[in-house]
Amino acid sequence: MERRSAPDQLDQRAQVLLKTLIERYIAEGQPVGSRALSKFSGLDLSPATVRNVMADLEEMGFIASPHTSAGRVPTPHGYRFFVDCLLTVRPLPQERVHEIESELRRDQPQRLIGSASQLLSHLTHFAGVVVAPRRLQPRIRRIEFLSLSDKRVLLILVTGEGDVQNRILFTGRTYSAAELVRAANYLNRHCAGLTFEEIRGRLHDELRQLKSDVTELMNAAVEAGGEALEDASGQYAISGERNLLEVEDLSSDMARLRKLFSLF
DNA sequence: ACTTGTGGATCAGGATTTTG
């Protein structure tokens, strides 16, 4: 027999009750009983009728009962259905959108992620977790070298999106300022607008044929630069972890809370 | 008239919370 999709599984009444149950549970952090659901659903049903629907919802895996004499709590499956089918999102007023946008610091990707995480935590009163999207191969705008000391050179990369990454290169010998400028000029001339994948492909043979005294430095820069941008694409920021202490469902379970904090 | 589905009321019992 063909399995019905979730919205088809639930009639309008069951959907209203499930939505009410999840909203009450999010608001209060306590299992929701049939009497409360009967009162707050706005459906004018008796608790007994609500229990019948709740039994169906439990059988379908949308809700669960912590113990026989408690109300019901949503399961992950229930939350998924709530988010996919029941949650209604109202568009924000334009002035609120501007307000939020003004709070985001766009000057640096890392600072943008951090401020977005703080803003999310502030708006939801929960922990805010923001993960940078895994970018498709960033393109290089500019490469610079800066001599730090003997056999140590700072590589500075600027991507097309304005992201800046640094890497220290440990070189086999000491490079003069003129050599560093020459290497940077060569790479900027040949590599601007390319991804590191493309740079590797293009320069691999050229550098071998070039036999220049700065090829070792350029090779090291290409390798380290690729790694630096790869690391940067997995950036994330967490804010407002302390808000989790205010969540009754979590704060009453220290083991669960400790496990959660160990993830941060 | 009979069957079926839906919804309400009641009851007994379990688990938790409150009270003395």
Place this chain on the structure above:
DNA sequence: CAAAATCCTGATCCACAAGT
């Protein structure tokens, strides 16, 4: 800490409406 109060559940029965 034990008893009482409260809340919730599943089971059962009954009433009613719609379909056959």
